[in-house]
Amino acid sequence: MSDAPRPPRSDRNRSGARPGGKPRGKPHGKPAAAPKPAPARPAAVAPADRPHADRAEALRLIGGVLEQGRSLAELAAGAPALAPAQRARAGRLAAETLRRAGQAEAVLKRFLRRAPPPAARHALMLAAVEILALGVAPHAAAGGAVEALRAQPGGERLTGVVNAVARKLAEQGPAPWAAQDAARANMPGWMWGRLSSAWGAGAARRIAEAHLLAPPIDLTPKDPARAADLAEALGADLLPTGSLRLRERGQITALPGYEAGDWWVQDAAAALPARLLGDVTGLRALDLCAAPGGKTLQLAAAGAHVTALDIAATRLERVSENLARTGLTAEIVQADALDWEPDGPFDVILLDAPCSATGTARRHPDMPHLRASLDLPGLTALQDAMLDRAAGWLKPGGRMVFATCSLLPEEGELRAEAFATRGALATVPADPQALGIPPDWVSERGFLRTRPDFWPDSGGLDGFFAAIFRKET
Numbered sequence: 269m270s271d272a273p274r275p276p277r278s279d280r281n282r283s284g285a286r287p288g289g290k291p292r293g294k295p296h297g298k299p300a301a302a303p304k305p306a307p308a309r310p311a312a313v314a315p316a317d318r319p320h321a322d323r324a325e326a327l328r329l330i331g332g333v334l335e336q337g338r339s340l341a342e343l344a345a346g347a348p349a350l351a352p353a354q355r356a357r358a359g360r361l362a363a364e365t366l367r368r369a370g371q372a373e374a375v376l377k378r379f380l381r382r383a384p385p386p387a388a389r390h391a392l393m394l395a396a397v398e399i400l401a402l403g404v405a406p407h408a409a410a411g412g413a414v415e416a417l418r419a420q421p422g423g424e425r426l427t428g429v430v431n432a433v434a435r436k437l438a439e440q441g442p443a444p445w446a447a448q449d450a451a452r453a454n455m456p457g458w459m460w461g462r463l464s465s466a467w468g469a470g471a472a473r474r475i476a477e478a479h480l481l482a483p484p485i486d487l488t489p490k491d492p493a494r495a496a497d498l499a500e501a502l503g504a505d506l507l508p509t510g511s512l513r514l515r516e517r518g519q520i521t522a523l524p525g526y527e528a529g530d531w532w533v534q535d536a537a538a539a540l541p542a543r544l545l546g547d548v549t550g551l552r553a554l555d556l557c558a559a560p561g562g563k564t565l566q567l568a569a570a571g572a573h574v575t576a577l578d579i580a581a582t583r584l585e586r587v588s589e590n591l592a593r594t595g596l597t598a599e600i601v602q603a604d605a606l607d608w609e610p611d612g613p614f615d616v617i618l619l620d621a622p623c624s625a626t627g628t629a630r631r632h633p634d635m636p637h638l639r640a641s642l643d644l645p646g647l648t649a650l651q652d653a654m655l656d657r658a659a660g661w662l663k664p665g666g667r668m669v670f671a672t673c674s675l676l677p678e679e680g681e682l683r684a685e686a687f688a689t690r691g692a693l694a695t696v697p698a699d700p701q702a703l704g705i706p707p708d709w710v711s712e713r714g715f716l717r718t719r720p721d722f723w724p725d726s727g728g729l730d731g732f733f734a735a736i737f738r739k740e741t
């Protein structure tokens with residue numbers, strides 16, 4: 269076993285090329301036309317009334333990510349019937365195991381002469397993380413992993429090896445786990461390499477350390493003027509950017525203001541790009557690549573007449589649900605941004621382009637495993653094509669924000685530079701004061717950059733890039 273997770277099968281040899289010559293990447297959020305892994309029959313999972321159903325579900329999720337190259341979000345859709353608490357616990361166990369996969373594989377390696385079948389490997393990783401990272405009693409974690417494995421097809425014959433190795437792991441104690449360089453061990457080599465060359469080795473390490481922590485939950489208030497009251501009602505901190513950061517985890521739908529649509533869940537960094545458009549009251553706005561709709565809600569709440577376009581019909585359903593809950597309106601369009609033509613120009617456009625989503629790894633610990641064979645040229649070609657098309661849809665004097673939830677300059681600074689050089693629109697510097705952010709989050713070129721290692725003492729924020737452009741004539 270290597271300490272770097274293997275590329276998912278479905279990602280090997282994946283091409284970013286699109287029939288007909290238009291560029292196609294492997295975007296965050298599954299565009300409808302992206303190649304999909306062959307649907308796999310979900311592993312049998314113990315019914316909810318049996319113990320260890322949560323661990324069995326965690327194994328299904330871990331296997332789905334590491335062996336089938338499917339995202340946790342996609343796998344959640346095919347989940348078996350489980351009590352909400354069991355489902356939540358299964359999700360947490362799978363996320364923590366994926367977050368600590370490198371460390372888990374390294375400590376298990378010494379007890380395994382050869383790589384065990386995937387199901388046994390995943391059960392051992394889960395047991396290792398439960399014992400060594402989550403402090404679960406060794407007998408409970410090892411016994412639970414064995415029982416969960418037993419519930420899977422063919423799992424029975426693997427229980428012997430899992431039992432024996434888990435026992436050795438428990439006997440060995442925490443020292444080898446604690447002695448590991450956790451940040452380095454858990455970030456896959458491809459990501460470590462890219463982040464080191466982009467931001468330097470020290471920053472790559474700080475980002476990797478931030479990825480080891482479960483991120484806080486942030487909310488965007490529908491009415492910024494009510495943010496302080498909502499913060500008090502929710503027991504949240506009001507961040508300088510206007511987002512609310514929950515102090516405790518809990519069931520989101522049970523929080524005050526959820527039913528009334530007073531807020532929506534959105535990372536503090538993800539809430540910044542829409543605000544770069546300034547006052548949008550009464551303006552005709554296009555949210556290009558809109559689903560699941562956080563930025564659509566922001567623009568609509570700020571008084572814009574929003575067209576929300578996305579290629580993915582299922583993800584657009586989330587936009588409609590979010591609009592209904594918050595009592596906001598937008599025109600929903602399901603279309604490919606590379607084919608669609610608007611019926612008139614827009615005052616403002618927000619292009620939150622498909623990207624590697626490397627900035628959201630702390631929220632999506634499956635992402636580093638799924639992006640091992642990232643098609644970066646395909647994605648950057650898609651981003652360029654979207655920028656060029658969208659520029660043609662702006663009114664003279666109109667503004668466009670280009671954003672990506674990526675930590676890779678190829679999908680941020682370099683795209684914006686290249687677009688500015690092509691000369692269709694002029695760049696406008698972001699104003700840190702207006703956003704409530706430290707001045708050094710804005711580059712000399714006026715671009716916004718956030719990273720998970722920023723705001724280290726208050727829980728960090730996702731990695732985002734955003735640039736503002738203006739059409740002069």
Ligand SMILES: C[S@@+](CC[C@H](N)C(=O)[O-])C[C@H]1O[C@@H](n2cnc3c(N)ncnc32)[C@H](O)[C@@H]1O
Binds near residue numbers: 295556562
């Ligand atoms: C980063 S996500 C957008 C997040 C969204 N702006 C928000 O704030 O909730 C990127 C989106 O691009 C969409 N997308 C990918 N390729 C597309 C295309 N060719 N045309 C339109 N949308 C596309 C995906 O379906 C995905 O929902």
